[in-house]
Amino acid sequence: MSKVKVYATLGSGMPLIPSEVNRRRLNPHDVQIEINYCGVCHSDLHTARNEWGNTIYPCVPGHEIVGRVSAIGTHVTRFKVGDIAGVGCMVDSCGLCFSCKEGEEQYCEGGFTFTYNGPMFGTGDNTYGGYAQNIIVKESFVLHIRHDEKDLAGVAPLLCAGITTYSPLRYWGAGPGKKVGIVGLGGLGHMGIKLAHALGAYVVLFTTSVNKTQDGKRLGADEVVISHDHQQMAAQVNSFDLIINTVAVPHDLNQFLSLLTRNGTMTLVGVPATPHPTFKTYDLIRNRRQLAGSLIGGIRETQEMLDFCAEHSIASEIELIPINYINEAYERMLKSDVRYRFVIDMSSL
Known part of the structure; x- marks a missing residue:
């Protein structure tokens, strides 16, 4: 030793x-x-x-x-x-x-x-x-x-941060013709944007901070949606093949589940110290959506x-x-x- x-x-x-x-x-x-x-x-x-x-x-x-x-x-x-x-x-x-x-x-x-x-x-x-x-x-x-x-x-x-976002992007087939959402612009989220963009997907950043709009686009997001703006969120319903949720604090998952298309998946990669609020089962059932997790x-x-x-x-x-x-x-x-x-x-x- x-x-x-x-x-x-x-x-x-x-x-x-x-x-x-x-x-x-x-x-x-x-x-x-x-x-x-x-x-x-x-x-x-x-x-x-x-x-x-x-x-x-x-x-x-x-x-x-x-x-x-x-x-x-x-x-x-x-x-x-x-x-x-x-x-x-x-x-x-x-x-x-x-x-x-x-x-x-x-x-x-x-x-x-x-x-x-x-x-x-x-x-x-x-x-x-x-x-x-x-x-x-x-x-x-x-x-x-x-x-x-x-x-x-x-x-x-x-x-x-790189492999935590790369692995689900690869597993769920992010690439040309796929619409991918990245929730949160932090250590994980900014890598998710860069990697999804490089893989050829259409990338949308979801953030609560208006002042991150320019940075999100600079990093490779095609669109930036302010997640507390109900009108902006409503315009995205039933359109995402994959959402990578990087947020590591408890929050409402239902607002993002409704954005998934049929057979779409939201993958959690952030690990909060306390659990997320309960999600609505019907939001999964009605479009055969999936709520998943991924580890490095x-x-x-x-x-x-x-x-x-x-x-x-x-x-x-x-x-x-x-x-x-x-x-x-x-x-x-x-x-x-x-x-x-x-x-x-x-x-x-």
Whole structure:
């Protein structure tokens, strides 16, 4: 084991502070990555503050990791020292269940190992994330980054926000001839717009903020609808093949279900700390609509997404911050005061 510098929180309601944790020794199939950038996800805040009731302390958040390979195990074949690599939301899974064998490790029947807040397969040890100097991860959960180095800070959020929106867009066939709605313009929503546009869909942003109209169109939305404007919403009824709902606070789902065409789907990707209000079953039944959920993506699909984004010059819109600003960044996240993702410059650790 080796000591590494991190930013950690020691308990619910406590700030993130400089600290140290032990990283495991480098095993034969492991890759060690010196972290250059780490995105700040709303899940980091939920976990750090134990809002989902399952946090193990000390907690080192961070699962949008980009860095440079600094060491490899003796059996590693896909990476070499000096490569630019990424790590997303998970670092292990059982590898044996149907989902794992299908390349859908995020649905591992035994529960995949989160990049932080473990527990780790085999030992039950806690895992520590990317607000750190380095990380050691099994090769099969490490991703190749093919963007230009100047874009690497904006690549970091692709490891969560990117794949979280890409996976349902791909699964439900977003592309030419399809009308896709994106609810919310934040870390997830802005990536949903960029990706749906690049896939060739007709894209509509739903937002409560009139002042986000111009930004929505700049990012690739063909239309922007103010969701509290009843007239604008009524004009969209029965017209959407797919709606990706990124909002992570409880809200009325019925207003969006009515916008789906026959056989249309609304997929939830935001996870609120408390449940959404009950939806109207009849709104689903009458047009064979579907209300679904989607969780990040498997390693194979995440690599596909990264390659797609590199090919189309897609990265996240970010605000780069030093690590000692992280507690202020959390407070700003709660106010939606970021366009559209904080990314930590880990050289500041």
